[in-house]
Amino acid sequence: MDRYLFPTVVLAALVGFVLATAFPGTPWLLEGAALFKELFLSVLKMIVAPLVFFSVLSGIVRLDAAKQLRRIGTLTVAYYVITTAFAITLGLTVVFLFHPWTNAPPLSAIETASTHATLIGTSENTFGALVRNLLAQMFVNPFAALAKLNILGIVTNSIVLGLSLLMVLPSDSVVKRSIHEITNVIYKLASWAVWVVPIGIVGIVYQMTTNANLALIGQLAAFSGVVIGTTLLHMVIILPSIAWLGGRIKPATLAKKTFRPIVVALSSSSSAATLPVSFHAANDLGVSSTTASFVLPLGSTINMDGTALFEGVAAIFLAYLFGLDLNASATVTVFLVAMLASIGAPGIPSGSMAGMQMVLLAVGIPLEGILILLMVERPLDTIRTSANVLGDLVGCVVIDRHADVK
Numbered sequence: 001m002d003r004y005l006f007p008t009v010v011l012a013a014l015v016g017f018v019l020a021t022a023f024p025g026t027p028w029l030l031e032g033a034a035l036f037k038e039l040f041l042s043v044l045k046m047i048v049a050p051l052v053f054f055s056v057l058s059g060i061v062r063l064d065a066a067k068q069l070r071r072i073g074t075l076t077v078a079y080y081v082i083t084t085a086f087a088i089t090l091g092l093t094v095v096f097l098f099h100p101w102t103n104a105p106p107l108s109a110i111e112t113a114s115t116h117a118t119l120i121g122t123s124e125n126t127f128g129a130l131v132r133n134l135l136a137q138m139f140v141n142p143f144a145a146l147a148k149l150n151i152l153g154i155v156t157n158s159i160v161l162g163l164s165l166l167m168v169l170p171s172d173s174v175v176k177r178s179i180h181e182i183t184n185v186i187y188k189l190a191s192w193a194v195w196v197v198p199i200g201i202v203g204i205v206y207q208m209t210t211n212a213n214l215a216l217i218g219q220l221a222a223f224s225g226v227v228i229g230t231t232l233l234h235m236v237i238i239l240p241s242i243a244w245l246g247g248r249i250k251p252a253t254l255a256k257k258t259f260r261p262i263v264v265a266l267s268s269s270s271s272a273a274t275l276p277v278s279f280h281a282a283n284d285l286g287v288s289s290t291t292a293s294f295v296l297p298l299g300s301t302i303n304m305d306g307t308a309l310f311e312g313v314a315a316i317f318l319a320y321l322f323g324l325d326l327n328a329s330a331t332v333t334v335f336l337v338a339m340l341a342s343i344g345a346p347g348i349p350s351g352s353m354a355g356m357q358m359v360l361l362a363v364g365i366p367l368e369g370i371l372i373l374l375m376v377e378r379p380l381d382t383i384r385t386s387a388n389v390l391g392d393l394v395g396c397v398v399i400d401r402h403a404d405v406k
């Protein structure tokens with residue numbers, strides 16, 4: 001399948017496009033497209049909860065000493081924070097140098113019913129709400145976390161369980177061996193998920209072509225251009241440079257080996273659903289399974305460079321549309337809340353929209369701004385998800401090189 005994925009994906013996209021052009025909006029084709037897309041997403045989602053649970057667990061019990069866990073944990077968190085901060089800074093810098101939407105005046109006609117929050121007051125509330133939300137996602141009953149696909153909850157539960165197993169069980173324990181064996185079985189299952197990618201692509205391309213809104217121009221197009229351009233800059237220059245300098249992986253090798261997860265991220269708009277394919281890519285990149293099983297699941301939910309960049313640029317764009325002048329402290333607030341919101345966003349399609357509301361509230365932008373963003377949300381989600389996924393894979397490469405795990 002591996003060798004045929006690219007031609008199959010192109011063919012699938014072509015089939016979707018030709019069908020949408022020849023028979024636009026045909027009810028049974030629309031139904032079929034929705035069915036194909038659902039099948040694709042369901043198959044990917046079916047495998048995610050057990051994959052995350054067992055891969056984190058086996059990653060932790062494989063570490064033979066708490067010291068090793070501390071090292072890989074510290075490196076992972078440091079990598080996530082630094083690259084996410086870098087991505088938002090890149091987005092905000094590009095916006096301040098180059099903001100094409102200011103050619104047209106703000107939307108002064110927009111009457112807002114929502115209260116304009118005062119900067120200081122709301123940012124406090126918003127931080128509190130964000131932290132409460134994060135804690136509520138992390139510390140939950142493990143069965144509820146698995147059933148609801150709450151990735152942060154699953155990761156927390158398996159880290160806690162893994163730590164206790166590490167402390168209690170001897171290194172040759174049969175339980176540890178069984179965990180590794182179950183994890184391998186789940187990896188095998190996960191590798192089958194890639195077979196449904198072309199089916200999903202036919203459905204998605206048909207839907208997107210049929211629903212295309214050609215009136216989407218002006219400021220929204222300019223905003224989208226800035227988000228796409230900056231995200232691509234991060235994906236093509238920054239992340240490959242980090243992989244090269246920090247992980248000794250050449251940009252061409254990185255591009256080749258991460259192609260599959262990027263295609264799945266583009267078509268699923270979900271970092272969590274892309275996990276099965278990301279594990280394969282990490283293996284191809286020579287990353288040890290211990291590192292991959294710790295860094296990838298955690299990264300798919302808390303390391304979102306593309307999401308953080310999008311939220312930062314979107315806040316500045318909406319502030320302009322609503323005629324708000326963002327001063328330095330408001331810009332810092334955007335930076336910090338976008339960072340927290342990207343950590344809290346689940347790796348699912350439009351997962352960042354809830355956190356986006358927090359960013360808007362924090363700097364007093366009316367919540368109606370979300371409706372404006374929703375008009376361009378779907379295409380932009382595809383590109384930011386692929387940046388999120390590439391960020392996780394580059395993290396794997398760099399952390400694997402420096403964490404000294406087997």
Ligand code: ASP
Pocket residue numbers: 269270271272304306307345346347348349350351352353381384385388
């Ligand atoms: N769709 C993104 C992801 O899964 C999250 C988001 O930015 O909405 O990584």
